[in-house]
Amino acid sequence: MAGGNPSEPVPVSVATSDLPRRAAAAAIMLAVAGAALWQGGAVLRTFIALVALACFVEFILLVVRATPNVAFRLAAILAGAAYIGLAAFGLAGLDLYHFLAVLGVAIFTDTCAYFAGRAIGGPRIAPRISPSKTWAGLAGGMAGSAAWLTGYMAVAHNAGGEARLADTFAMAGGEALGWALAGAVLAIAAQAGDFFESWLKRRAGVKDSSNLLPGHGGVFDRVDGLLPVALIVGLLAAYS
Secondary structure, three states: OOOOOOOOOOOHHHHHHOHHHHHHHHHHHHHHHHHHHHHOHHHHHHHHHHHHHHHHHHHHHHHHHHOOOHHHHHHHHHHHHHHHHHHHHHHHOOOHHHHHHHHHHHHHHHHHHHHHHHHHOOOEOOOOOOOOOEHHHHHHHHHHHHHHHHHHHHHHHHOOOOOOHHHHOOOOHHHHHHHHHHHHHHHHHHHHHHHHHHHHHHHHOOOOOOOOEOOOEOHHHHHOOHHHHHHHHHHHHHOO
């Protein structure tokens, strides 16, 4: 940790000066993830396993710092293994259709929540856990996820063949509402995953789960919202 209270906001000048490094790291991460997704099969499953392993190692380190109680540590590590392992297993078992839906939900939730929170501000949800998270941000994340999932399903369900462009985006009102609600609920799950990691980092007294990704913290920081969404969708896909 670079010193100071982890609950204090990062100065704008510091955040701005760090932008090139963050952008470069993000580009590399997207390129690696995109290449794994493009290859699919064993390559993609191996990539997911490596990400899950790195995330679990960071989780263990946070737990060790969060509590000196050995029994609590063991219980938390077992629970974390189940949480991260099932999410990774569920994600690896998804076909491309569901895989893209899950990634889109996580990305649109995080992005829309960030911009809505910054633009609107307002009351914070849990300032002691995550001072930057607001109710406006949550609403923005839910709206973004709902819009993504509705649009994605409209295209995925109706595209192909010789359908006209207008038909591609055609969707019954009830079906559209159902996907919008599903997107909003999954956004809440993604935000819950974010809050869980923030709470654990507060307990551990650190700002990031690690320094593995320059300007972005650790792997756990990048997938905290993806984990619960992958877990839920993976379970639904397995039992549907």
